[in-house]
Amino acid sequence: MNPTAGRGGGRVAGAHVLATLQRLGHRVTDLTGSDLAASSRAARERAGELDALVVVGGDGLVHAALGAVAGTPTALGIVPAGTGNDLARGLGLPLGDPARAAGLVSSALREGRHRAVDAVRVRGAARSSWYGSVLASGVDALVNERANSWRWPRGPARYTLAALRELAVVSGVGMRITLDGEVQERDCLLVAVANTPCYGGGMRMAPHADPTDGLLDVVVVDAMPRLAALRLLPRVRRGAHLDVAAVHVHRARSVTLEALPGGREPHPHADGEPLEHLPLTCDVVPGALRVLA
Numbered sequence: 374m375n376p377t378a379g380r381g382g383g384r385v386a387g388a389h390v391l392a393t394l395q396r397l398g399h400r401v402t403d404l405t406g407s408d409l410a411a412s413s414r415a416a417r418e419r420a421g422e423l424d425a426l427v428v429v430g431g432d433g434l435v436h437a438a439l440g441a442v443a444g445t446p447t448a449l450g451i452v453p454a455g456t457g458n459d460l461a462r463g464l465g466l467p468l469g470d471p472a473r474a475a476g477l478v479s480s481a482l483r484e485g486r487h488r489a490v491d492a493v494r495v496r497g498a499a500r501s502s503w504y505g506s507v508l509a510s511g512v513d514a515l516v517n518e519r520a521n522s523w524r525w526p527r528g529p530a531r532y533t534l535a536a537l538r539e540l541a542v543v544s545g546v547g548m549r550i551t552l553d554g555e556v557q558e559r560d561c562l563l564v565a566v567a568n569t570p571c572y573g574g575g576m577r578m579a580p581h582a583d584p585t586d587g588l589l590d591v592v593v594v595d596a597m598p599r600l601a602a603l604r605l606l607p608r609v610r611r612g613a614h615l616d617v618a619a620v621h622v623h624r625a626r627s628v629t630l631e632a633l634p635g636g637r638e639p640h641p642h643a644d645g646e647p648l649e650h651l652p653l654t655c656d657v658v659p660g661a662l663r664v665l666a
């Protein structure tokens with residue numbers, strides 16, 4: 374569990390989930406570490422001996438857990454307790470109700486029930502990792518980085534304020550995008566590579582992304598004047614931006630993103646967590662996750 378997730382609600386939710394699963398007869402080991410690195414390490418070391426890894430936290434902790442179990446037979450239980458919970462939202466899990474989410478995890482464990490869900494393997498020059506929701510690589514990545522650096526406000530307002538801040542200084546990034554071998558070069562506001570619809574605490578950038586279709590939804594937004602980008606923001610929150618001429622949606626199994634020389638190179642993020650710099654290649658791995666649901 375992440376005791377600090379969701380303004381500290383993670384501690385209460387985590388204790389409740391632990392007690393609930395024990396009361397329902399499951400053998401539970403608490404792998405909570407003193408920080409994210411310690412929790413991730415424990416998850417990686419122990420995942421192979423568990424039936425399931427159950428996380429109580431936000432997207433940061435779910436991202437770490439996913440890295441430990443994707444592509445393995447160990448199931449993943451998610452009790453959303455963060456401020457964003459975009460991956461849980463994208464998987465249709467109950468939000469804002471840890472008791473219900475814990476009950477679902479427990480009944481799925483008891484009945485041996487899981488949903489096979491796609492995950493994304495992302496490879497850079499130095500390492501490869503997994504993500505479950507959306508990779509941000511343009512101004513959206515800068516917004517994510519900015520939002521992560523703020524302690525206040527928590528929740529979606531933090532991303533909106535960070536977007537207003539970043540859009541004041543950036544309007545486009547040159548990108549080479551390779552979609553299943555087909556190359557395009559564009560001046561982009563952002564390229565989002567999505568397995569599920571949302572990032573940034575409910576921004577529906579890829580509203581039709583389906584984590585069970587074996588495909589990535591790639592949303593490319595062309596560079597545009599700042600005012601136009603600001604006007605696009607509320608439409609993205611509703612997922613009502615796909616008919617805007619500067620917005621293009623592609624579907625692919627494999628996507629490579631490279632920054633063209635010149636300009637400010639964003640630091641890509643996936644599931645809200647920082648990755649290494651571009652170039653990066655994202656490959657969808659169908660059914661790589663067994664989600665208890």
Ligand SMILES: Nc1ncnc2c1ncn2[C@@H]1O[C@H](COP(=O)(O)OP(=O)(O)OP(=O)(O)O)[C@@H](O)[C@H]1O
Nearest residue numbers: 375378379408409430431432433434455456457458
């Ligand atoms: N024991 C811990 N385990 C995991 N993360 C921890 C822990 N203690 C502190 N943290 C910090 O909490 C941060 C936020 O974690 P998390 O994403 O789970 O919650 P959130 O930010 O409230 O939710 P969301 O990402 O969905 O908005 C992590 O980046 C990490 O640095």
